[in-house]
Amino acid sequence: GDAKAGRAKAVGCQACHGLDGLSKLPDAPNLAGQVEPYLVKALTEFRNGTRKNEVMSVAAQDLTDADIENLAAYYSGIQIDVIPPG
Amino acid sequence: GDAKAGRAKAVGCQACHGLDGLSKLPDAPNLAGQVEPYLVKALTEFRNGTRKNEVMSVAAQDLTDADIENLAAYYSGIQIDVIPPG
Numbered sequence: 001g002d003a004k005a006g007r008a009k010a011v012g013c014q015a016c017h018g019l020d021g022l023s024k025l026p027d028a029p030n031l032a033g034q035v036e037p038y039l040v041k042a043l044t045e046f047r048n049g050t051r052k053n054e055v056m057s058v059a060a061q062d063l064t065d066a067d068i069e070n071l072a073a074y075y076s077g078i079q080i081d082v083i084p085p086g
Numbered sequence: 087g088d089a090k091a092g093r094a095k096a097v098g099c100q101a102c103h104g105l106d107g108l109s110k111l112p113d114a115p116n117l118a119g120q121v122e123p124y125l126v127k128a129l130t131e132f133r134n135g136t137r138k139n140e141v142m143s144v145a146a147q148d149l150t151d152a153d154i155e156n157l158a159a160y161y162s163g164i165q166i167d168v169i170p171p172g
Contacts (some may be wrong), residue, residue: 007171018089019169019171020168020170021168021171022150022168023121023124026103026121026122026123026124027121027123027124028121028124029120029121029124030120030121030166032166033112033116033117033166033168034170035109035112035113035115035116036112037112037113038109038112038113038114038115050138051137051138052136052137052164072119073119074171077171078168078169078170078171079165079168079169080116080118080166080168080169081118081166081169082106082107082108082118082119082164082165082166083164083165083166083167084106084164085093085105085106085160085163085164
């Protein structure tokens, strides 16, 4: 996927997931640094109806395969540091 | 939820999701710092069949409501820092 194209497409995701991949809502997951194939799978499953969510089942309908790959590249590419739990 | 109890329960999650919440597999998401209500919802939906996944649909069957709350408290409580994309 093309992260730069994904960033442009992520304008449609940012109200819930943030352009930085940090959730704005209790039901929306963080996407920053998320595993790329997992993101592709999630969006594909929302689009084909395997996975259902009031918002995402609608939002994913407009995405092409390239959009999904680009969005996954963008959000997975955001760097995160994890402070290991004690 | 009780994060300490969640950490003990997370021994059953770590092969795929890591005890630090960082994925070990391409299909498994990172859980570190994930939104707590989102994690509760995801586990509840895997348990009741609303959401399906080969591994999680089985793994979630053994979880009580308290287990789900505790696991969500544990994984959401792992601190993450996000380096904002340029």
